[in-house]
Every structure is written in structure tokens, then in C-alpha cells.
Amino acid sequence: MQQLIRCINCNEVYLKTPFDTLPQYDTSSQPFETIEKDDYRDFLQSHRGHRLEDLSIIEDSFVSEKDYIEPVKATYFRATNGKERFVIKKSRERIDEPLKYEVISGDYSLTCLSVSIQSKDIEKQLAAEFKNKPLSKEKVNAFIKTCQRIAETADLRNLERACEESPNPLEMYYKMDEVSLVTLRRNCRHLFEAKKYSDMEAFIQREKEDGVLLLKAKYGIQFSEIKSSEQKPRPSVIRLEEKRIREKR
Numbered sequence: 001m002q003q004l005i006r007c008i009n010c011n012e013v014y015l016k017t018p019f020d021t022l023p024q025y026d027t028s029s030q031p032f033e034t035i036e037k038d039d040y041r042d043f044l045q046s047h048r049g050h051r052l053e054d055l056s057i058i059e060d061s062f063v064s065e066k067d068y069i070e071p072v073k074a075t076y077f078r079a080t081n082g083k084e085r086f087v088i089k090k091s092r093e094r095i096d097e098p099l100k101y102e103v104i105s106g107d108y109s110l111t112c113l114s115v116s117i118q119s120k121d122i123e124k125q126l127a128a129e130f131k132n133k134p135l136s137k138e139k140v141n142a143f144i145k146t147c148q149r150i151a152e153t154a155d156l157r158n159l160e161r162a163c164e165e166s167p168n169p170l171e172m173y174y175k176m177d178e179v180s181l182v183t184l185r186r187n188c189r190h191l192f193e194a195k196k197y198s199d200m201e202a203f204i205q206r207e208k209e210d211g212v213l214l215l216k217a218k219y220g221i222q223f224s225e226i227k228s229s230e231q232k233p234r235p236s237v238i239r240l241e242e243k244r245i246r247e248k249r
């Protein structure tokens with residue numbers, strides 16, 4: 001449905017969508033005025049005689065610092081023409097602005113900033129499940145401390161991503177690995193007497209896959225410059241709407 005087109009001459013990109021030709025309504029006048037628009041035609045006009053190519057978007061390459069539902073943000077993703085790879089920045093500064101796409105020089109990678117546990121949720125879940133025979137505050141704290149210790153020493157490369165979705169693309173959930181779970185159970189055996197221990201073991205079993213025992217990793221986006229003689233960075237911001245308006249004046 002979507003097609004990413006790059007002008008080779010200008011190193012500018014355009015995302016062609018089925019919505020390019022939808023009319024806009026100017027509600028400031030009564031009765032409404034319909035403004036015909038065709039952003040793709042405008043793009044073709046400004047790049048007349050230039051060489052254009054199709055880029056395919058590389059799946060799972062999208063990164064952004066803001067939550068998925070945040071409409072005003074910058075998102076980065078990779079695209080390729082089969083030979084070269086490009087980093088595209090998709091952004092808008094105001095909610096009423098159209099999204100703009102630009103090719104940026106350099107590349108990005110994700111680095112893990114921290115791995116933490118969901119201590120508040122663990123506490124709440126323990127309180128709910130042991131409602132009739134509450135655990136002492138000391139036991140709860142000791143259990144949480146053990147989980148924290150496991151998170152601090154966990155090596156993400158050995159952990160499996162959980163299906164649990166975070167609202168933020170830079171936050172990801174991981175399952176504790178077998179070694180971590182054995183450590184946790186062993187510590188519980190010391191902490192709790194027999195009956196409580198089997199309850200705690202059942203709790204771990206229930207929460208390890210998609211519950212409060214998932215570890216939360218926070219990532220940061222790191223940008224790196226590519227010093228390439230081929231890639232000449234130049235302002236390549238396409239603001240078709242503004243351009244069109246200017247041209248009309």
C-alpha cells in the first residue's frame with residue numbers, strides 16, 4: 001500500500017500512500033471549501049527529469065524515543081534500494097503538520113541503558129495472591145532485593161524477549177533465564193518455610209512468562225556518523241504543502 005520513493009539526484013524521499021490525493025476541507029469558510037491536493041504529483045513536479053528509485057523499508061528497524069501513541073515525534077528507520085542502505089527520519093513538530101521524511105547521513109544502534117525489575121508490580125501481585133496469609137514486609141523486601149540482584153547481573157544476550165508489549169519502543173521485556181530462575185528459587189528456599197516456599201514457587205511459575213517477574217530493559221538510540229564520499233549531506237526536507245502554498249502566492 002505504501003511506497004517509499006527516493007530522488008537520486010537530490011537524495012530526498014517521499015512516502016506514497018493511498019491518501020495522497022484526499023481532499024482537504026477548509027472549514028474557516030462557510031460553506032466549506034474543498035482544497036484539491038495531490039502531494040505525490042507535487043513531488044514528481046519538483047523532481048522532474050531526476051532519477052527516481054523505489055526503496056524497501058527494512059522491517060523491525062523502526063526506533064523512536066517517544067511512546068508509540070505519541071503523534072509528535074521523530075522516528076528513524078532503515079530502507080534499501082538493494083545495494084545501499086539509507087536511514088530515514090520521519091517526523092513532525094506539531095500535530096497539525098504533515099509527516100516529513102528525510103534521508104539522514106550516518107546510522108543508529110540501540111544500547112542497553114539499564115535492566116530493572118517491576119518491583120511495585122511484584123509487591124502488588126504478592127499482596128493480592130497472599131491476601132489471606134500476607135507475607136511479612138521483610139520477606140517481600142528480601143524477595144524483591146533478590147530479583148533486583150538477578151536483574152543487575154543478567155546478560156541480555158542470554159535472555160529471551162517476552163511477548164509483553166511496552167508502550168515505549170525503547171523499553172523491552174525479557175524473561176528470566178533458567179540460571180536466574182534457579183537462583184531465585186534457591187534464595188526463596190532460604191527465605192520461606194516449606195508451605196510458603198511451595199506457594200512462592202507457584203508464584204514464580206505463574207509470573208515468569210508474561211507477568212510481574214519479567215525484566216525491563218531500557219535502551220537508548222546512539223547515532224553515528226558515516227564518513228562517506230558518496231553521501232553528501234544536504235538539507236533535504238520536503239515540505240510539499242508549504243512549497244505548494246508558496247508557489248500559489
Ligand SMILES: [Zn+2]
Nearest residue numbers: 007010047050
Ligand atoms: Zn530531485
